[in-house]
Every structure is written in C-alpha cells, then in structure tokens.
Amino acid sequence: MKLIFERGAEGRGCSILPPCDVPEVEFSRKRETKLCLPSLSETEINRHYSELEKQVYGVNSGFYPLGSCTMKYNPKVNEAAAALPGFSGLHPLQPEHTVQGALELLNRSEKALCEITGMDRMTFQPAAGAHGEFTGLLLIKAYHQKRGEGEKRTKILVPDSAHGTNPASAAMAGFKVVNIPSGPDGCVDLEKLQEAAGEDTAGLMLTNPNTVGLFDKNILEITGIVHGAGGLCYYDGANLNAVMGIVRPGDMGFDVIHLNLHKTFSTPHGGGGPGSGPVGCKEFLAAFLPGKAAERREDGTYEFETPAESIGAVRSFWGNFLVVAKAYAYILSLGAEGIPEAAESAVLNANYLKKKLEDIYPMAYPGTCMHEFVMDLSKIKEKTGVTALDIAKGLLDGGIHPPTMYFPLIVHEALMFEPTETESRETLDEAAELLRKLYRTACENPKELHEAPIHTPVRRLDEVQAARKPVLRYSYDL
Numbered sequence: 001m002k003l004i005f006e007r008g009a010e011g012r013g014c015s016i017l018p019p020c021d022v023p024e025v026e027f028s029r030k031r032e033t034k035l036c037l038p039s040l041s042e043t044e045i046n047r048h049y050s051e052l053e054k055q056v057y058g059v060n061s062g063f064y065p066l067g068s069c070t071m072k073y074n075p076k077v078n079e080a081a082a083a084l085p086g087f088s089g090l091h092p093l094q095p096e097h098t099v100q101g102a103l104e105l106l107n108r109s110e111k112a113l114c115e116i117t118g119m120d121r122m123t124f125q126p127a128a129g130a131h132g133e134f135t136g137l138l139l140i141k142a143y144h145q146k147r148g149e150g151e152k153r154t155k156i157l158v159p160d161s162a163h164g165t166n167p168a169s170a171a172m173a174g175f176k177v178v179n180i181p182s183g184p185d186g187c188v189d190l191e192k193l194q195e196a197a198g199e200d201t202a203g204l205m206l207t208n209p210n211t212v213g214l215f216d217k218n219i220l221e222i223t224g225i226v227h228g229a230g231g232l233c234y235y236d237g238a239n240l241n242a243v244m245g246i247v248r249p250g251d252m253g254f255d256v257i258h259l260n261l262h263k264t265f266s267t268p269h270g271g272g273g274p275g276s277g278p279v280g281c282k283e284f285l286a287a288f289l290p291g292k293a294a295e296r297r298e299d300g301t302y303e304f305e306t307p308a309e310s311i312g313a314v315r316s317f318w319g320n321f322l323v324v325a326k327a328y329a330y331i332l333s334l335g336a337e338g339i340p341e342a343a344e345s346a347v348l349n350a351n352y353l354k355k356k357l358e359d360i361y362p363m364a365y366p367g368t369c370m371h372e373f374v375m376d377l378s379k380i381k382e383k384t385g386v387t388a389l390d391i392a393k394g395l396l397d398g399g400i401h402p403p404t405m406y407f408p409l410i411v412h413e414a415l416m417f418e419p420t421e422t423e424s425r426e427t428l429d430e431a432a433e434l435l436r437k438l439y440r441t442a443c444e445n446p447k448e449l450h451e452a453p454i455h456t457p458v459r460r461l462d463e464v465q466a467a468r469k470p471v472l473r474y475s476y477d478l
C-alpha cells in the first residue's frame with residue numbers, strides 16, 4: 001500500500017476522522033491518535049491495483065511449470081458457468097425442492113468422476129487434497145473397525161517419494177506411518193513393500209504417476225501385495241491429469257481415491273483456495289462416506305441422503321460447490337475425447353522439454369516421463385557452485401516462473417518441471433533456450449546467478465528470516 005500511504009502522509013487527499021467515541025470501560029484498546037484515511041479518486045485506486053497486479057506473476061503472465069502443483073490453464077468460461085446466479089446465489093440451507101439443479105449437477109459430476117477414476121461413489125465434502133486424504137483414511141479405518149480389526153491394523157505404508165501431506169494425513173487419522181523406499185528406478189521397492197506389509201497394515205497411500213513423474217510399472221503387484229496382507233489401497237489423485245481418460249485408479253487396484261479438482265479439473269489455485277478434494281471409493285466402502293450425497297429419485301427429482309454408516313461430516317454443508325460446477329463444465333467441454341487428449345498433451349510436453357534439456361541438465365531418472373520430470377542439479381552445483389535455487393532465480397530474470405524446487409525430497413538439488421498440456425511448442429522452446437543460457441552462465445559467470453534476480457519487483461528474499469520471523473500481519477509505522 002505504498003502509494004496510498006505516501007499520499008496520506010503528505011496530507012494530500014487525506015480525510016481525517018475524529019477519534020472514535022467509545023467509552024473507555026467498554027473498549028480498552030481505543031485508538032488514541034486520529035485516523036487518517038486516504039481519499040483517492042477511482043482512477044488512482046485503479047492504477048494502484050493494476051500496478052500491484054503487474055508485479056504478480058500468474059498463469060496469465062506466462063509459462064508457469066510448477067511440478068506437482070499443476071498451475072494449468074483454467075478456462076474463463078468455466079468461471080462464467082460457476083458464476084451463474086442459479087449456482088452462485090444458493091444458500092446451503094435452502095429447501096431441497098429449490099435447489100434441484102444444483103443437486104443434479106452434483107449427481108452428474110459424481111457419475112462422471114467415478115467413470116473417469118473407476119470408483120463407485122464419491123463425496124464432495126473435502127475442501128482440498130490433504131482433507132481428502134484424511135477423509136479417505138477415516139473410511140479405511142471404519143472398514144477395519146467394522147471387521148473387528150481396527151485395533152490390529154494400525155499402520156499405513158507410504159513410499160518415500162510421497163507428497164508430504166500423505167504421512168501427515170495418516171498421522172492425523174491416528175495411524176503409524178511406515179516409510180517404503182523407492183528403488184533406483186524411482187518406483188516402489190517391491191521387496192521392501194512385501195517385508196513391510198502384514199497383519200498390522202491398514203493400507204497403502206500412493207500416487208501414480210508418482211512425484212518424480214514416473215508411472216509405477218509394478219502397480220498391480222503393489223496393490224496386490226497390500227490386498228494380500230488384508231490392507232486397502234489409497235490413491236492420491238493429485239497427478240491424475242497425466243493419465244485421465246487413459247487408465248483408471250480403480251483398475252490399478254485402488255479402493256479409495258481423492259481428486260484435486262483445483263489441480264486437474266480447472267479451478268485456479270495458488271492463492272489459498274477455495275479448493276475441492278472429492279473422495280471416491282469402491283462400493284464396499286460407500287456406506288462410510290461422509291456428508292450427504294445427491295441421489296436421484298425414481299421420479300427424476302433429487303434429494304440429499306446420508307450413507308448408512310457415515311463417518312460423519314468432514315466439512316460444513318456440501319463442500320465447495322462452485323468448484324464442482326467448474327469441474328463439471330470442464331468435463332462437459334472436453335468430453336470423452338478431450339480428457340485423454342489433455343493427458344496425452346501434458347505427457348508429450350513434459351517429454352519434449354525434458355529431451356531438449358537432458359544433454360546438459362542431468363535428469364533424476366532416465367527415460368520417458370509422465371506429465372512432469374525432475375532434474376538433479378547436484379553435479380552442476382559441485383562443478384560450478386550454482387544451486388537449484390540460483391537457476392530458479394535466474395529463470396525469474398528471464399521472465400519465467402521457476403519450477404518446484406527441492407521436491408521430491410529423495411532428489412537432491414531438485415528442479416521439477418510440469419509444463420502442462422496447454423503450452424505451445426514455441427513456449428517450450430523458449431524455456432529450453434533460457435535454461436541452456438542459464439547453464440552457460442553457471443559455467444562462465446556463476447556470481448551472476450548467485451545474485452539473481454535483478455529484474456523482479458523484489459530481489460532475492462531472505463527465506464531463512466522469513467521462515468524464522470514471519471510477519472503475519474500487515475503493519476506500518478505512522
């Protein structure tokens with residue numbers, strides 16, 4: 001708020017309000033100085049916010065290859081669909097007969113997403129992926145409890161390439177986490193999994209393709225081992241955009257899944273939400289689902305029903321309904337042909353960029369990747385002193401948003417690129433060119449990269465200070 005504050009301080013266009021008239025006894029934190037509220041014209045305010053907008057980099061500004069987070073194109077028309085007053089003007093406590101259209105949309109979205117994932121039923125209550133994980137684990141717990149094995153089955157197996165939310169959700173749901181190492185090929189080590197699976201196994205959490213961008217070729221063996229031990233298989237669907245319309249988690253042997261509608265199905269994210277992490281399951285778990293599902297009656301009308309042995313609500317009302325509306329618009333506009341095509345393009349784009357870089361940037365895993373790939377810059381760091389962070393900052397100077405850094409944890413000096421399906425060949429060529437240039441700079445003039453970025457609104461931030469002493473609220477001295 002620099003502009004507004006400076007003008008206020010000069011006194012220009014500043015309206016001074018008298019101190020508020022609240023009795024001392026009732027409000028001890030009464031303001032002692034006069035409040036100086038800026039009074040600016042509409043044009044000045046417009047310019048101020050446009051200026052702020054220009055300083056922020058988003059998918060509308062350019063290439064944004066943030067791996068594992070899928071900052072992809074979110075068609076504006078879906079926003080318009082979700083903003084229709086018949087959707088956006090609803091109140092969650094409205095009587096059922098006044099929200100039939102919304103119920104039909106929930107019912108149809110559930111059917112479409114179950115078809116895409118190979119599940120039988122789905123809840124839209126969870127508000128994000130991690131929230132879906134927690135919900136899915138509660139379903140697994142309810143299943144074992146009902147079979148009288150709740151006490152015994154206390155462990156959740158999680159591969160070491162997993163997203164951090166997986167072990168966190170398992171711990172939150174009251175399970176012990178058992179870490180399963182990956183082999184040198186980036187896939188789950190089958191022997192280690194076999195050793196870990198047993199009578200105390202409640203289930204496995206896995207994302208496929210995994211967070212190093214590889215489709216685990218042994219997926220049927222993996223889910224077979226866990227089922228053989230009496231556990232259930234949970235699919236973290238955050239990477240579904242690599243395989244949607246091509247293979248289904250239900251056919252890979254998974255019993256419970258979550259989707260991140262805000263990653264795969266066209267809701268922008270990165271600003272903190274709202275998101276949606278629907279949880280799907282096979283029929284034998286459907287009775288435990290939380291909240292209420294939109295059911296179709298015989299006469300074609302819809303009603304909300306709570307499953308018979310529901311674990312209870314995990315969120316108020318029906319979840320983030322408008323995110324579901326956007327997902328449904330996306331599914332309808334892409335259709336049965338467009339959905340696999342989006343996945344194929346995402347995989348093609350990632351492989352194209354990977355190929356253009358692999359002669360100079362060492363890749364964490366060789367061969368074909370899925371929708372994302374991970375570079376391992378540890379050798380470059382050894383040779384030149386330039387780190388993954390320095391390259392990321394150099395990308396900022398070149399006008400590109402950096403990829404995900406230092407994740408997954410099993411790769412050192414990791415840079416993880418996910419170009420997404422919507423980038424053109426020209427954009428990928430430009431990105432490759434810039435990365436090759438940064439490599440030359442790393443070899444010839446590493447200092448330049450240690451100092452990057454120099455062309456951004458703020459230079460390199462002190463991330464240690466920011467983590468240790470976060471300023472959690474906006475403040476300034478008068």
Ligand SMILES: *Cc1c(COP(=O)(O)O)cnc(C)c1O
Pocket residue numbers: 068069128129130131163165166207211236238239260275277
């Ligand atoms: C993003 C992500 C999650 C968590 O999803 P949120 O919606 O951010 O809670 C879980 N697993 C993977 C692989 C992810 O990329």
